[in-house]
Structures are given as structure tokens and as C-alpha cells.
Amino acid sequence: MKLLRKYLAPLLVVLAPAAMAETFTFTAIPDEDESQLRTRFEKVADYLETKLGVEVKYVPVKSYSAAVTAFRNNQVQLAWFGGLSGVQARRLVPGSEAIAQGFEDQFFKSYFIAHHSTGLERSENFPAIGGYTFTFGSKDSTSGRLMPQFFLERNLGKRPKDLFKRVGFSGDHSRTVSQVEAGVYQVGAVNYKVWDSMVEAGKVDTSKVKVIWESPVYPDYQWTVRGDLNKRFGDGFKARVTQALLEMKDPDLLASFPRQSFVPADNEDFQPVEDVAKAIGLID
Known part of the structure; x- marks a missing residue:
């Protein structure tokens, strides 16, 4: 038996990476x-x-950038990206593809929110928020930075650093809500889904913070896969992953995103995001 283990040991070492490769x-x-x-x-x-x-x-x-790096380095083969992070990842990994998005992600939107001390009220017109303190979400967030910055520049004609007393990046949407509610920043931009979910769960004091503007719609979150998926896991594996995501019907799973369903997507769906990112100088 000892002799058998002696000769098997090198083989097991050789086989170990192959076994690891089977983990998706x-x-x-x-x-x-x-x-x-x-x-x-x-x-x-x-x-x-x-x-x-x-x-x-x-x-x-x-972080958002860590998600893109993990995808680029083949530490993950599938990622739930936002619009901008998905564009960034696919530019770094030739052959990668967006395969599915939430039904709502076809027409996503941002909310601009304000602390009650500002006296700002909800309006269909873009609010005059220059001169306040302002926080985005993550620097690489589509709904918390990219599109809000685009709407700010298009409507107010200045870069954020020239518009506000102080500009911050909270890191994620729930922190944006918390910071504006607490008055750390007077105004902020947030993913509408996160805001609505937090309000529904009773996690927002709407006497202290409110929505003052709702953006036009744009494409956002999506599932993206690496282009070498079939080579690594076998012919047809990408199609099986896509089918599994599109067939996700469990209300508890969908509510955790939250999305009502997933629908097919492709890279061209997110060209508007890439165009905006180039227009405001976030990507070349």
C-alpha cells in the first residue's frame, strides 16, 4: 500500500489543477x-x-474594480456587473459576452436624493443643486456615478468638482442613502432599485431624506461570461449557463436582486453606456 501511494502521489499532484478547473x-x-x-x-x-x-x-x-480584475485574471468566469463595469471587463477580455440582464435593467434609472435641510423638493425638471455637498456611489457605478455625472454635466453645464462645495464617493448605494440621510452630504445619486428596496424594508427615514429627481432610463446590470467558457467546461456550457439564468423563476432568488426575471442580453445592448463613459472621460 505504501508503494502504491508512493507512485500515486505525483499523479495526484498533476491531477489537482484539473480537478480545481471543474469549479465554476x-x-x-x-x-x-x-x-x-x-x-x-x-x-x-x-x-x-x-x-x-x-x-x-x-x-x-x-470593490467594483476588484470584480473587473477578478474577471480579467480568470479568477471568475461569470460576473454580475453594472453597465459600466461590464463594458470595462469586456474591453479587457476579448471574446467575453453579456448573456442576460434583469428585465428592469433594460430601462434602469437613478434617483437624486437630498437631505431635508436643503429644502429641495421633487421636480420633473433637473434641480438646481450647485453649491451643495454631493456624493456619488462607487467611482465605477453606472447608476451611482456614470449616468448621474452625465446628467449633471448635460443639465448644469459644469463638471462635478466645479458644481459642488465637496464631492464624495460613498462606495455603494446603501451607504449613499445613509450618508445623505445623516447629513454627511446634502445631495447624492443612487440606484433606484436599492432606494426602493430600502424604503420598502423600513431602512430609510423619509422625513430626513427624499427623492428630488428621477433620471431618464438607460441599460444597466447584466451577467457577463468569459469567451473561453466552452473550452474550459465543455461544448454548450455557455448556452447552459445562459439558460439557467433565464430560467431562474424562484421568487426568493429573484427578489434578492431584486428583479422580476432575467431576459437575453448581448454586448450591443450596452453601447450607450460605453458612449457615455467616453463622452465624460471615464474610458478612452
Whole structure:
């Protein structure tokens, strides 16, 4: 037996990387509290594992840029990106594809929110918010930075640094809400889905912070896969992943995003995001 183990040991070492390659990994941009993300995406991992017949692992990351880096470095093969982070990732990984998006992501929007001390009220016209303190979400967020900055520049004619007393980046949407509610910043931009979910859950004191403007719609979140998926996991694997996402019907899983369903997507759907990112100088 010892002799057998002696000759098998080198073989097991050689086989170990191949066994590891059978684990399908994915990540997601950290747009909310980390503990909530872990809970919801570990459930998604269990669902995908059942559907795909391979081990599936959710890999948490600390920032939007870390999600893009993990995808670029092949640490993950699938990612739940925002519009901008998806564009960034696909530019870095030739052959990668957007394969599905939430039904709502076809017409996403941002809210501008304000602390009650400003006296600002909700309006259909873009608010005169120059001179206040302002916070975006993550620097790479579509709904918390890219599109809000575009709407600011288009409507008020100045860069954020020239518009506000102080400009911040909270890091995620839930922190944006908390900081504006607390008066750390007077005005901020937030993902409408996160705001609506927090209000519904009773996590926002609407006597202290309110929505003052709702943006026009734009494409946002999507699932993106690396182009070498079939080569690594076998012919037809990308199609199976896509089908599994489109067939996600469990109300609890969908509510954790929150989305009513997932629909097909492709790279061209997010050309408007790339165009805006180029227009305001976030990408070349």
C-alpha cells in the first residue's frame, strides 16, 4: 500500500489543477452591504450548481474594480456587473459576452436624493443643486456615478468638482442613502432599485431624506461570461449557463436582486453606456 501511494502521489499532484478547473466561479459588484451580497449570491451558487451539474462558487470582492480584475485574471468566469463595469471587463477580455440582464435593467434609472435641510423638493425638471455637498456611489457605478455625472454635466453645464462645495464617493448605494440621510452630504445619486428596496424594508427615514429627481432610463446590470467558457467546461456550457439564468423563476432568488426575471442580453445592448463613459472621460 505504501508503494502504491508512493507512485500515486505525483499523479495526484498533476491531477489537482484539473480537478480545481471543474469549479465554476462567479462574482458580483459590491453595490450593497457585503453580508447581504454573500447571502443572496450563495443561494444563486446553489441554484446554478443544481442546474449545471458542476461545483459552483461565489467569490466576493471588495470593490467594483476588484470584480473587473477578478474577471480579467480568470479568477471568475461569470460576473454580475453594472453597465459600466461590464463594458470595462469586456474591453479587457476579448471574446467575453453579456448573456442576460434583469428585465428592469433594460430601462434602469437613478434617483437624486437630498437631505431635508436643503429644502429641495421633487421636480420633473433637473434641480438646481450647485453649491451643495454631493456624493456619488462607487467611482465605477453606472447608476451611482456614470449616468448621474452625465446628467449633471448635460443639465448644469459644469463638471462635478466645479458644481459642488465637496464631492464624495460613498462606495455603494446603501451607504449613499445613509450618508445623505445623516447629513454627511446634502445631495447624492443612487440606484433606484436599492432606494426602493430600502424604503420598502423600513431602512430609510423619509422625513430626513427624499427623492428630488428621477433620471431618464438607460441599460444597466447584466451577467457577463468569459469567451473561453466552452473550452474550459465543455461544448454548450455557455448556452447552459445562459439558460439557467433565464430560467431562474424562484421568487426568493429573484427578489434578492431584486428583479422580476432575467431576459437575453448581448454586448450591443450596452453601447450607450460605453458612449457615455467616453463622452465624460471615464474610458478612452
